[in-house]
Amino acid sequence: DAKTTQPNSMESNEEEPVHLPCNHSTISGTDYIHWYRQLPSQGPEYVIHGLTSNVNNRMASLAIAEDRKSSTLILHRATLRDAAVYYCTDFAGGTSYGKLTFGQGTILTVHP
């Protein structure tokens, strides 16, 4: 299974940008990079995904390195509600169907 590595924890102040890194050492050429987050006492929720180009949506931006061995989830202005565990995954799809392999994730703490 594809394995990603992330820092165990990060801290930020409210209203400041947050850059959450992920290493994708075993990613294959057709795997997409997906990010999910898990708010306290909730199930994970989808954040964003991409293949090669940087991606933006209403929740966050995703920057993908040229060699695709690393990605960075960017929260432009952190709020208290963004405190969560953030997971990056390598999504193979195809005959792996929807199997998602989660690592330990990064615990993001946001200070008021």
Next chain:
Amino acid sequence: DSGVTQTPKHLITATGQRVTLRCSPRSGDLSVYWYQQSLDQGLQFLIQYYNGEERAKGNILERFSAQQFPDLHSELNLSSLELGDSALYFCASSVGSGGRHTDTQYFGPGTRLTVL
């Protein structure tokens, strides 16, 4: 609210017992996924069903089984329970078979299982 419902929210039982966890996917979603989240193993994929048929299998124990019914709801059956089975069990659903990168998974609130 993701639209995925799971029952019960909490379940306390004894070792050796059997329990059934239930999941109703979002309206229109054909795939159901089951995940287990424990402190030592993290969030692990167990199994996926698409339109009633098993599609993908993860590290699911032989004591565990699942099925998806014609109305698309799914049940996860856990038998001969052990203390180590205590965990949060999440169900997720998606529109398609999960093979496409656009097939976002929507997670339910989970069932917390405690085995005493």
